[in-house]
Amino acid sequence: VARLGGDEFVVLLEHLRSRDELEAVAEKLRAAVTGPIEVDGRVLEVGVSVGAVLAAHDEAPDDALARADYGLRRAKEGGRGQVDVD
Numbered sequence: 479v480a481r482l483g484g485d486e487f488v489v490l491l492e493h494l495r496s497r498d499e500l501e502a503v504a505e506k507l508r509a510a511v512t513g514p515i516e517v518d519g520r521v522l523e524v525g526v527s528v529g530a531v532l533a534a535h536d537e538a539p540d541d542a543l544a545r546a547d548y549g550l551r552r553a554k555e556g557g558r559g560q561v562d563v564d
Contacts, residue, residue, distance in 0.1 A: 486550075488543065497532055501563045504530040508561050527553040528561040 479489050489507065494500050511526040529549025533542035545564055553562035 494532060497563060500530055500532045504528045504561045504563055512559055525559045529553050531564045
């Protein structure tokens with residue numbers, strides 16, 4: 479896990495073999511971060527949108543990251559708390 483800047487993070491995973499497997503993991507990440515949390519006695523609603531890609535072994539990292547960023551934009555356009563898998 480790495481913070482790209484602001485409120486954007488990237489998670490790199492190895493050994494995912496299918497789009498269905500990627501979608502399941504992305505949904506688990508979304509669910510794990512979503513929900514109310516208490517901070518200094520205040521309850522805050524936290525949510526996340528996810529753009530996920532299954533990169534080919536020969537795909538340049540910058541290209542995979544650009545595709546994931548595009549998916550994140552599509553997810554955000556779909557409303558809060560969405561997952562977009564390419």
